[in-house]
Amino acid sequence: MNIVELVKNAGVVGAGGAGFPTHIKLSAKVDTVIANGAECEPLLRCDQQMMALYAERVVRGIQLVVESTGAKNGIIALKEKYHKATESLEREISKLSQKNISIFHLGNFYPAGDEFVLVYEVTGKIIPEGGLPLDVGLVVDNVVTLMNIANAVDGKPVTDRPLTVCGSVKNPLTAFFPVGTLISEVIKFAGGSPLAEYTVLDGGPMMGTIVPENASITKKTSGILVLPSDSEVVYQKSNKHAVKQIKSACEQCQDCTEICPRFLLGHGLECHKIQRSTSAGLQDNITMAFMCCECGLCDWVCPVKLLPRRINQESKKLLFKQGIKNPHHKTPPAVHPMREYRRVPIERVLGRLDLIKYDKPAPFTDKKFDISEVKIPLRQNAGVSAEAIVKVGDVVKKGQLIAKIPEGKLSANIHASIDGKVTEVSNFIKIER
Ligand code: SF4
Numbered sequence: 172m173n174i175v176e177l178v179k180n181a182g183v184v185g186a187g188g189a190g191f192p193t194h195i196k197l198s199a200k201v202d203t204v205i206a207n208g209a210e211c212e213p214l215l216r217c218d219q220q221m222m223a224l225y226a227e228r229v230v231r232g233i234q235l236v237v238e239s240t241g242a243k244n245g246i247i248a249l250k251e252k253y254h255k256a257t258e259s260l261e262r263e264i265s266k267l268s269q270k271n272i273s274i275f276h277l278g279n280f281y282p283a284g285d286e287f288v289l290v291y292e293v294t295g296k297i298i299p300e301g302g303l304p305l306d307v308g309l310v311v312d313n314v315v316t317l318m319n320i321a322n323a324v325d326g327k328p329v330t331d332r333p334l335t336v337c338g339s340v341k342n343p344l345t346a347f348f349p350v351g352t353l354i355s356e357v358i359k360f361a362g363g364s365p366l367a368e369y370t371v372l373d374g375g376p377m378m379g380t381i382v383p384e385n386a387s388i389t390k391k392t393s394g395i396l397v398l399p400s401d402s403e404v405v406y407q408k409s410n411k412h413a414v415k416q417i418k419s420a421c422e423q424c425q426d427c428t429e430i431c432p433r434f435l436l437g438h439g440l441e442c443h444k445i446q447r448s449t450s451a452g453l454q455d456n457i458t459m460a461f462m463c464c465e466c467g468l469c470d471w472v473c474p475v476k477l478l479p480r481r482i483n484q485e486s487k488k489l490l491f492k493q494g495i496k497n498p499h500h501k502t503p504p505a506v507h508p509m510r511e512y513r514r515v516p517i518e519r520v521l522g523r524l525d526l527i528k529y530d531k532p533a534p535f536t537d538k539k540f541d542i543s544e545v546k547i548p549l550r551q552n553a554g555v556s557a558e559a560i561v562k563v564g565d566v567v568k569k570g571q572l573i574a575k576i577p578e579g580k581l582s583a584n585i586h587a588s589i590d591g592k593v594t595e596v597s598n599f600i601k602i603e604r
């Protein structure tokens with residue numbers, strides 16, 4: 172079986188958040204493969220520790236992607252401040268006979284891990300508006316995805332997910348959890364929260380989304396963040412009046428545009444114009460929202476605390492509903508001349524969002540947690556849900572295929588993450604030990 176088939180069978184999806192089925196990417200032909208080890212979300216400590224502790228898996232993974240895509244070289248991009256990870260990776264790279272894998276150091280800014288930003292930082296190439304790394308001869312894979320690729324080729328499917336549990340928890344930590352572990356359990360393993368009332372995010376403070384505690388972790392979950400329900404971050408993500416507020420208070424100062432990482436790459440995304448059109452009830456410029464990566468820097472910078480990212484998200488939903496396609500496909504000739512001076516240091520993001528008190532180590536533990544049940548969602552990937560192939564009452568073993576890719580569709584296989592009995596099959600598969 173070739174690499175693509177092995178990765179497809181193992182159910183590998185993009186672990187950085189998008190969940191794109193990895194076997195599709197591996198079928199492409201490119202010049203260079205970039206490993207995304209930026210981990211630019213403040214407070215998360217997963218990828219940097221994975222690179223330090225499992226450097227052999229990361230390097231093996233990028234070698235396999237280089238081989239599969241026919242690339243000439245692979246570049247592992249991580250922040251300069253990840254010293255332990257750099258040491259481990261350098262040690263592994265030095266053992267290779269073929270000298271086609273290297274390291275690239277990024278600064279400590281947000282959003283260094285955005286694929287478009289990353290590609291420009293590493294190669295100087297600008298991905299076209301609405302494009303993909305493939306358009307400039309590249310494939311980008313998150314470092315945990317690369318570990319999963321290496322494991323897949325060794326016959327091990329994706330059953331566990333490394334993630335950081337942080338924020339207002341007693342013992343922030345990073346650990347592997349079976350896919351489908353309830354978020355409430357994950358928080359308990361980190362000592363619980365001292366807060367009487369809190370809100371939980373799947374992901375980091377910038378791009379994470381609010382989730383209920385009875386939801387479960389997926390192959391894409393890189394962090395579980397617990398915050399007070401009255402925090403600035405929670406306000407930004409839950410405020411139901413974003414549209415009304417834009418209509419009444421947007422000053423058209425353009426700060427949201429001037430800080431936008433996509434605008435600074437030369438893309439025609441002028442965030443203030445989307446807000447102006449929304450205020451005036453017009454359709455002009457709304458399609459610019461297709462170019463927004465939802466990084467949230469515009470929310471962070473708005474002087475009157477409006478939420479332009481939320482408007483962009485709502486605009487995109489509306490456009491999809493209306494069947495309108497992205498008309499923006501220009502390749503900018505150059506980045507904005509001020510780009511390098513407008514990179515936002517992570518410390519400033521933390522300060523502005525009042526998160527400095529949570530900026531603590533979340534050390535890795537290899538402790539085996541006692542997980543008595545998992546609820547494994549059938550959809551953890553871009554594309555359609557996997558189809559369950561087990562029924563209530565079946566006894567399954569960890570690693571056993573329990574849901575498969577529907578014929579001819581974009582999806583990903585799913586495997587049991589613990590031994591046990593299937594007790595429910597709906598839009599998830601529940602397994603009790
Ligand atoms: S930063 Fe705020 S006030 Fe200024 S244009 Fe953008 S949304 Fe309007």
Ligand code: SF4
Nearest residue numbers: 431463464466467469
């Ligand atoms: S969220 Fe705001 S800053 Fe980020 S890409 Fe979209 S418009 Fe630009």
